[in-house]
Amino acid sequence: MEYKKFDPVYVVRIDRGEEVMEQLKKFAEAEAIQTAKIEGLGAADHVEMGLYDVGKQAYESHTFDQPMEISQINGSITRAGGEPYFHLHINVCDEKQISYGGHLNACRISGTCELFVTVIDGCVGRQKDPKGTGLNVFQF
Numbered sequence: 001m002e003y004k005k006f007d008p009v010y011v012v013r014i015d016r017g018e019e020v021m022e023q024l025k026k027f028a029e030a031e032a033i034q035t036a037k038i039e040g041l042g043a044a045d046h047v048e049m050g051l052y053d054v055g056k057q058a059y060e061s062h063t064f065d066q067p068m069e070i071s072q073i074n075g076s077i078t079r080a081g082g083e084p085y086f087h088l089h090i091n092v093c094d095e096k097q098i099s100y101g102g103h104l105n106a107c108r109i110s111g112t113c114e115l116f117v118t119v120i121d122g123c124v125g126r127q128k129d130p131k132g133t134g135l136n137v138f139q140f
Contacts (some may be wrong), residue, residue: 003027008121014042014113020073021086021106027117028077028084034123036077038088042070042113047092049102057134059103067110068092071099077117080126080136087136 001023003012010031014023024038047068050059075088091101107113125139 001027003117005031008119010115010117010119012040012113012115012117014109014115016109016111018113019106019108020113021088021104024077024086024115025084028086033077033084033117033119034079035120037118037120038073038075038077038086038115039118040070040073040113040115042073042109043111044068044070044092044107044113045110046106046108047090047100047104048106049090049092049100049104051102052135054133054135059105061105062100062102064092064094064100066094068094070107070113072101073104073107073113073115075104076124078124078126078138085126085136 001014003010047064050061072091078085088104090104093099126136127139129135129137
């Protein structure tokens, strides 16, 4: 991974063989990012994504081990327990252009991943949803 800052935006490149969530955690810790918006694209050969079932309060996870285009990664960096907290969604497509999307759990890059991380001045935390969904929602 390499990145360069163009205040308030970081341009981030995640390289072949690197795992997106691991690299983003290293990046957010190194740059002490409190709150940010993430958007990007790329190519992957391993993707784990899920769908949260509010009724069951559980994620249903799906794994794809094949060449996939990442047509969109978007989401946020906030803080939970003093650590970076990532809430990212991903949209990928296979060789037939069939698209799949969901909550991003893991993604290994097969070519490159290009991300734009826009830092927001301030800190937004996370808390368990007081409405009982089981989700970690924004805490202002």
